[in-house]
Amino acid sequence: MRRILVGIKRVIDYNVRVRVRPDGSGVVTDGVKMSINPFDEIALEEALRIRERGGADEVLAVALGPDDAQQQLRTALAMGADRAILVKAGEPVEPLAVARALLKLVERETPALVILGKQAIDDDCSQVGQMLAALWDRPQATFASRVEIAGERAQVTREVDAGLETIEVDLPAVITTDLRLNEPRYVKLPDIMKAKKKPLDVTDLAALGVEAEPMLKVLKYEPPPQRQKGVMVKSAAELVAALRQKGLV
Amino acid sequence: MNRILVVAEHAGGRLNASVAKCVSCALAIPDAEVTVAVLATDGTAVAAAAAEIHGVARVLLVRNPASEPALAAVLAPQVAKLAAGFSHVLGPSTTFGKDLMPRVAALLGAPQVSDVMAVESAVRFRRPVYAGNAIATVEAAPGRTLVATVRTASFQGAGGGGSAAVETVTVDAPLPAHTRFVSVSAAKSDRPDLQTAARVISGGRALGSKENFALIQRLADRLGAAVGASRAAVDAGYAPNELQVGQTGKIIAPELYVAIGISGAIQHLTGIKDARTIVAINKDAEAPIFEVADYGLVGDLFSLIPEIESQL
Ligand SMILES: Cc1cc2nc3c(=O)[nH]c(=O)nc-3n(C[C@H](O)[C@H](O)[C@H](O)COP(=O)(O)OP(=O)(O)OC[C@H]3O[C@@H](n4cnc5c(N)ncnc54)[C@H](O)[C@@H]3O)c2cc1C
Ligand SMILES: Nc1ncnc2c1ncn2[C@@H]1O[C@H](COP(=O)(O)O)[C@@H](O)[C@H]1O
Numbered sequence: 001m002r003r004i005l006v007g008i009k010r011v012i013d014y015n016v017r018v019r020v021r022p023d024g025s026g027v028v029t030d031g032v033k034m035s036i037n038p039f040d041e042i043a044l045e046e047a048l049r050i051r052e053r054g055g056a057d058e059v060l061a062v063a064l065g066p067d068d069a070q071q072q073l074r075t076a077l078a079m080g081a082d083r084a085i086l087v088k089a090g091e092p093v094e095p096l097a098v099a100r101a102l103l104k105l106v107e108r109e110t111p112a113l114v115i116l117g118k119q120a121i122d123d124d125c126s127q128v129g130q131m132l133a134a135l136w137d138r139p140q141a142t143f144a145s146r147v148e149i150a151g152e153r154a155q156v157t158r159e160v161d162a163g164l165e166t167i168e169v170d171l172p173a174v175i176t177t178d179l180r181l182n183e184p185r186y187v188k189l190p191d192i193m194k195a196k197k198k199p200l201d202v203t204d205l206a207a208l209g210v211e212a213e214p215m216l217k218v219l220k221y222e223p224p225p226q227r228q229k230g231v232m233v234k235s236a237a238e239l240v241a242a243l244r245q246k247g248l249v
Numbered sequence: 250m251n252r253i254l255v256v257a258e259h260a261g262g263r264l265n266a267s268v269a270k271c272v273s274c275a276l277a278i279p280d281a282e283v284t285v286a287v288l289a290t291d292g293t294a295v296a297a298a299a300a301e302i303h304g305v306a307r308v309l310l311v312r313n314p315a316s317e318p319a320l321a322a323v324l325a326p327q328v329a330k331l332a333a334g335f336s337h338v339l340g341p342s343t344t345f346g347k348d349l350m351p352r353v354a355a356l357l358g359a360p361q362v363s364d365v366m367a368v369e370s371a372v373r374f375r376r377p378v379y380a381g382n383a384i385a386t387v388e389a390a391p392g393r394t395l396v397a398t399v400r401t402a403s404f405q406g407a408g409g410g411g412s413a414a415v416e417t418v419t420v421d422a423p424l425p426a427h428t429r430f431v432s433v434s435a436a437k438s439d440r441p442d443l444q445t446a447a448r449v450i451s452g453g454r455a456l457g458s459k460e461n462f463a464l465i466q467r468l469a470d471r472l473g474a475a476v477g478a479s480r481a482a483v484d485a486g487y488a489p490n491e492l493q494v495g496q497t498g499k500i501i502a503p504e505l506y507v508a509i510g511i512s513g514a515i516q517h518l519t520g521i522k523d524a525r526t527i528v529a530i531n532k533d534a535e536a537p538i539f540e541v542a543d544y545g546l547v548g549d550l551f552s553l554i555p556e557i558e559s560q561l
Contacts (some may be wrong), residue, residue, distance in 0.1 A: 222384045
């Protein structure tokens with residue numbers, strides 16, 4: 001069985017204007033829409049496309065998080081994942097611990113490919129994929145905008161500061177997705193019904209033998225400094241004059 | 250003393266400007282002694298440039314042809330070996346550093362603090378989360394190596410005038426062959442570099458086509474500015490991916506940022522928060538970009554750009 005494992009993180013929807021709680025203990029989550037991390041939706045879409053082209057037999061969606069993360073796994077199953085695993089974890093888990101938990105699942109499930117997002121849009125860490133690849137001692141192809149699988153190799157085009165870089169990796173490997181890799185499909189109603197029958201296993205960090213003792217502590221959250229709204233100018237001439245006065249043009 | 254290792258980004262024999270910014274961040278850590286690591290085929294010129302950065306105590310040069318072009322899987326085991334005895338290992342929040350540093354951290358079993366924007370103590374840092382909608386103060390448990398990436402837009406590059414000693418060292422780490430460089434396509438441009446330019450002119454979806462996007466390029470050239478773009482403009486193919494500004498593109502801090510036909514989505518704004526002066530040109534007076542603009546001008550970009558040019 002040739003398998004692709006994808007990471008599905010439950011995060012605050014990217015359309016929500018995130019606000020810091022007045023006491024600085026976190027951000028407001030009550031009544032806030034939660035979704036699959038957008039980069040993980042792209043990871044899942046890519047895995048589905050590879051399976052549909054015959055490059056894999058099974059797509060396995062994995063989430064670490066609260067019980068409610070089952071909602072996002074159900075959405076992943078409705079999109080087309082074959083199977084899902086929730087690793088229950090109470091507190092937010094640090095990237096290294098997430099990578100250690102994923103490694104346990106990787107050892108059990110022996111995927112040919114792991115596809116994760118390039119970053120989770122809540123912690124914005126951009127760490128888990130690289131860490132998993134290191135612990136697994138396998139290649140990483142981060143920030144992917146094109147993936148081509150040929151047998152036991154993948155050619156991956158990466159969005160880097162200089163432009164586009166292409167690397168070749170032996171499988172198994174870890175790929176992390178950038179925004180332009182694909183456009184995720186919409187979930188159709190019949191698929192939501194079908195997804196209810198697909199297997200969703202629940203385990204937890206302790207059962208995997210992973211210690212999630214945090215090494216980093218968030219002391220507080222603060223709102224970012226706000227920029228002052230400036231002035232509206234009436235014409236191009238007025239704009240250029242203002243910029244000239246400030247020595248900017 | 251805090252012994253800090255900064256991993257140097259370089260290409261084509263030139264040190265990346267992010268290195269001097271990482272050195273600034275390192276020097277903000279109390280009682281810091283800063284070492285820069287250069288991993289390269291030859292690296293003589295890069296190491297010499299690193300040695301000139303003010304505040305650098307020592308440069309370690311590790312020569313290995315496998316280290317260029319840079320591949321995280323090849324560099325990480327070498328950096329992890331070099332990291333022995335250091336309290337902190339820093340790299341830039343560029344795609345080079347974002348790719349490499351977590352791999353180093355995992356090999357060290359160390360936590361990573363991503364996108365450090367301010368140093369509060371040797372173990373306490375501030376960093377943006379939720380696309381910059383919140384700033385988190387994080388503290389690492391003391392007594393173990395800490396890996397971090399440095400949000401380059403938050404730090405001024407350390408100046409020149411230093412004269413650190415360059416030491417050529419060897420590291421004994423098995424390097425993998427499972428990852429191979431194939432090619433890189435970098436658009437050649439005579440324009441200033443987006444990440445370091447003093448002025449940036451950015452265009453959004455409103456430009457409507459690749460041909461029209463040339464209006465942005467022409468204005469940028471008139472002002473000696475770099476060109477940027479919103480994600481929508483890049484997705485639509487008006488501009489190449491390396492010009493994307495924002496949460497998932499480049500985070501920049503120019504003196505002047507001009508957003509033309511860009512609505513001002515939070516993911517875009519997070520890339521320009523540190524710009525000194527923001528100018529917005531948009532036909533919609535309600536566009537969120539005006540909330541953060543120092544100067545706003547409502548109108549049609551296709552008539553306003555030529556008018557601006559005629560005033561210059
Ligand atoms: C996970 C994630 C990450 C993202 N990362 C980024 C990122 O890094 N960078 C980024 O930019 N976006 C990012 N986005 C996308 C972001 O949410 C917006 O969709 C995007 O920034 C919109 O681009 P835009 O302003 O060019 O287009 P639009 O929002 O469509 O705005 C176009 C603007 O042009 C104006 N306009 C139209 N015609 C004219 C005219 N003739 N003259 C003047 N004005 C005109 C309109 O009034 C409008 O305000 C991300 C999104 C997600 C989900
Ligand atoms: N709790 C989680 N559950 C599932 N996948 C995760 C989790 N945390 C991180 N990931 C994966 O790792 C990627 C990068 O996350 P991060 O390093 O936190 O920015 C995400 O896009 C996910 O694919």
